[in-house]
Amino acid sequence: MKEVDRLPKLLDYINQANDIKKIRMQDYPKLAEEIRSFLISHISKTGGHLASNLGVVELSMALHLFLSFPKDKIIWDVGHQAYTHKLLTGRKEMFATLRQLDGLSGFPKCEESNCDSFDTGHSSTAISAALGLVKARELNNENHKVVAVLGDGALTGGMAFEALNNAGRLKSNMMIVLNDNNMSISENVGGLANYLAKLRTNNKYTGFKENLENTLTQMPGIGKTVVDKLKRSKDAIKYFMLPSMFFEDMGLTYIGPIDGHNINHMITAFRAAAKVQKAVVVHVITKKGKGYPLAEKYPSKFHGVDAFDVTSGKAVKEEKGISYTKVFSDALVRIAEKNDKVVAITAAMPYGTGLSDFKKRFPSRFFDVGIAEQHAVTYAAGLAMGGFKPVVAIYSTFLQRAYDQIIHDVCINNLPVVFMIDRAGVTGRDGKTHQGIFDLSYLSHIPNLVVLAPKNKLELEEMLSYSISYNGPIAIRYPKGEAYLGLDEYQAPIEYGQSEIIKEEAEIALLAVGSMVKTAEKVKNGLKQMGKKASLINVRFISPLDTKLLDRLSENHSIFITIEENVRSGGYGQKVSDYLHEMNRPNSRHINISIPDMYIEHGGVSELHKRIGLDADSILERIKYLLNES
Numbered sequence: 011m012k013e014v015d016r017l018p019k020l021l022d023y024i025n026q027a028n029d030i031k032k033i034r035m036q037d038y039p040k041l042a043e044e045i046r047s048f049l050i051s052h053i054s055k056t057g058g059h060l061a062s063n064l065g066v067v068e069l070s071m072a073l074h075l076f077l078s079f080p081k082d083k084i085i086w087d088v089g090h091q092a093y094t095h096k097l098l099t100g101r102k103e104m105f106a107t108l109r110q111l112d113g114l115s116g117f118p119k120c121e122e123s124n125c126d127s128f129d130t131g132h133s134s135t136a137i138s139a140a141l142g143l144v145k146a147r148e149l150n151n152e153n154h155k156v157v158a159v160l161g162d163g164a165l166t167g168g169m170a171f172e173a174l175n176n177a178g179r180l181k182s183n184m185m186i187v188l189n190d191n192n193m194s195i196s197e198n199v200g201g202l203a204n205y206l207a208k209l210r211t212n213n214k215y216t217g218f219k220e221n222l223e224n225t226l227t228q229m230p231g232i233g234k235t236v237v238d239k240l241k242r243s244k245d246a247i248k249y250f251m252l253p254s255m256f257f258e259d260m261g262l263t264y265i266g267p268i269d270g271h272n273i274n275h276m277i278t279a280f281r282a283a284a285k286v287q288k289a290v291v292v293h294v295i296t297k298k299g300k301g302y303p304l305a306e307k308y309p310s311k312f313h314g315v316d317a318f319d320v321t322s323g324k325a326v327k328e329e330k331g332i333s334y335t336k337v338f339s340d341a342l343v344r345i346a347e348k349n350d351k352v353v354a355i356t357a358a359m360p361y362g363t364g365l366s367d368f369k370k371r372f373p374s375r376f377f378d379v380g381i382a383e384q385h386a387v388t389y390a391a392g393l394a395m396g397g398f399k400p401v402v403a404i405y406s407t408f409l410q411r412a413y414d415q416i417i418h419d420v421c422i423n424n425l426p427v428v429f430m431i432d433r434a435g436v437t438g439r440d441g442k443t444h445q446g447i448f449d450l451s452y453l454s455h456i457p458n459l460v461v462l463a464p465k466n467k468l469e470l471e472e473m474l475s476y477s478i479s480y481n482g483p484i485a486i487r488y489p490k491g492e493a494y495l496g497l498d499e500y501q502a503p504i505e506y507g508q509s510e511i512i513k514e515e516a517e518i519a520l521l522a523v524g525s526m527v528k529t530a531e532k533v534k535n536g537l538k539q540m541g542k543k544a545s546l547i548n549v550r551f552i553s554p555l556d557t558k559l560l561d562r563l564s565e566n567h568s569i570f571i572t573i574e575e576n577v578r579s580g581g582y583g584q585k586v587s588d589y590l591h592e593m594n595r596p597n598s599r600h601i602n603i604s605i606p607d608m609y610i611e612h613g614g615v616s617e618l619h620k621r622i623g624l625d626a627d628s629i630l631e632r633i634k635y636l637l638n639e640s
């Protein structure tokens with residue numbers, strides 16, 4: 011062991027909340043460096059949200075030096091940047107298990123620590139939740155501090171604006187730390203991003219770099235002795251400010267921009283902000299990926315990573331096969347070459363949803379609307395009304411936001427919008443906020459909306475072509491990860507409302523939705539070994555339900571087994587069950603294999619499937635048990 015390795019690290023002194031207050035001010039930079047090394051070393055092994063976390067090391071330290079936990083509350087918007095907060099609140103030892111099954115969550119989680127105040131994962135909720143906590147504080151006669159921390163990307167979300175509108179009326183203190191790194195996952199876009207850029211580049215920011223208080227002290231009309239008093243006064247707070255009509259006119263106080271890597275400047279700003287009996291925006295400027303040159307250079311690539319080699323930045327595991335996302339991406343570009351009415355929309359996720367290539371190839375037909383799923387959907391409705399064929403690509407979990415827009419704007423108007431719903435099913439390591447397990451339930455009862463799920467790569471391509479030519483709202487849901495290449499000898503043409511019969515036998519009908527067709531193949535083989543015959547059906551259309559096929563199958567199948575990667579309630583299985591019941595088929599038994607109505611925590615997709623009984627072996631066990639054959 012080298013001599014230096016034996017020396018105690020500053021991090022060794024940080025074992026529980028508030029321990030950071032024992033660290034001497036001159037050691038803050040060293041602690042920040044240690045935290046960064048710790049994060050890089052752990053995330054390189056477990057995967058996780060690297061660049062965002064590296065950017066907020068000093069910001070998190072400053073907040074922890076200023077606040078007291080668990081009394082005070084921070085709400086981390088999205089929550090993907092809360093790793094340093096976790097580290098500073100007694101969870102250091104758990105980092106080896108980050109995002110692993112039963113391990114440390116990658117997001118704030120009240121269950122995990124009393125220093126987490128709100129579970130998050132989806133964007134733009136922090137100001138609303140903080141306002142609620144502030145009101146509760148008032149009603150309970152309490153006096154803790156409440157801080158919402160959100161990024162410039164999160165600020166593009168509609169909820170953030172609704173909350174700001176409300177925050178303008180606040181008569182007690184609440185801090186909104188705007189962590190501005192000039193990036194969402196990709197470049198932040200739109201008028202707000204431009205506005206923040208103006209605030210950022212304001213000359214006076216450089217004036218604050220040396221020392222915020224010294225600068226104030228030297229300002230004409232302020233003077234050394236009155237700085238503290240000035241901080242308490244509403245008018246004088248404006249000396250901290252640069253022209254920020256937007257926040258000010260909304261009724262909030264604005265402080266900034268502040269160097270988000272200068273802990274002392276931030277603490278000074280927080281102290282000043284805490285004295286204002288209003289909502290105060292503290293605008294801090296940070297560098298996404300700070301301290302790891304590759305992440306600084308490629309912040310999008312290092313936003314969320316799998317395990318990687320620190321020196322080269324390359325993923326440890328080579329990507330296997332082609333992903334469904336890539337299949338969609340390539341197919342859409344091919345279609346758009348021939349059809350100039352096709353336009354594509356993303357809500358701040360061009361890369362994740364596979365629209366980056368479309369963006370490069372057809373920049374004028376590509377629209378990134380920011381983290382604004384609701385707007386994305388209604389915007390698509392407008393484009394469709396204007397004669398275009400919008401393809402809206404949004405992850406299953408984030409499309410939850412736009413339920414009303416899908417009904418009210420797209421489906422009541424019966425508009426030809428194509429929804430490409432990526433990350434449908436169990437998505438894995440992001441955990442309960444990100445699993446795409448509700449979409450069949452929230453979509454398949456909407457009148458006019460067709461809902462499809464492909465069994466393999468080829469079928470996703472076919473379904474996309476079908477959807478582009480279909481004259482009405484239509485959605486295709488497909489999972490994260492590698493596209494299935496098997497079963498491509500079965501590719502009956504897609505006919506409206508018709509499932510595909512892959513193997514027709516008798517006795518048992520296995521009806522599998524999308525990703526579960528591959529699993530159902532294995533189940534079929536297992537049943538065969540038990541001496542049972544089974545037909546294998548690729549459901550294809552979750553909505554409308556293929557009732558004709560169900561009627562036909564009822565003639566020589568006595569057991570229907572539906573298999574889907576969606577919660578039970580409102581899923582395909584319940585539709586089938588409902589139909590069989592209504593048609594009074596006393597000789598048909600139905601077994602519903604689906605996800606229990608519960609939140610699924612983080613872990614690997616296969617291990618989660620196993621845990622919830624959605625792998626072939628567990629399904630077979632369940633069937634055997636239910637048929638009394640175990």
Ligand SMILES: Cc1ncc(C[n+]2csc(CCOP(=O)(O)OP(=O)(O)O)c2C)c(N)n1
Nearest residue numbers: 062131132133161162163164193194195358
């Ligand atoms: C409703 C919703 N849509 C999309 C996402 C995916 N997402 C996670 S982080 C992120 C970018 C956030 O940017 P910003 O708030 O600036 O944080 P940064 O990563 O730059 O620190 C996006 C789009 C999400 N979490 N929630």
Ligand SMILES: CC(=O)[C@@H](O)[C@H](O)COP(=O)(O)O
Nearest residue numbers: 088090131314362433440490
């Ligand atoms: C924090 C967040 O919501 C995203 O960064 C999400 O983790 C992306 O998921 P994928 O890695 O599946 O694109």
Ligand SMILES: [Mg+2]
Nearest residue numbers: 161162163193
């Ligand atoms: Mg950002």
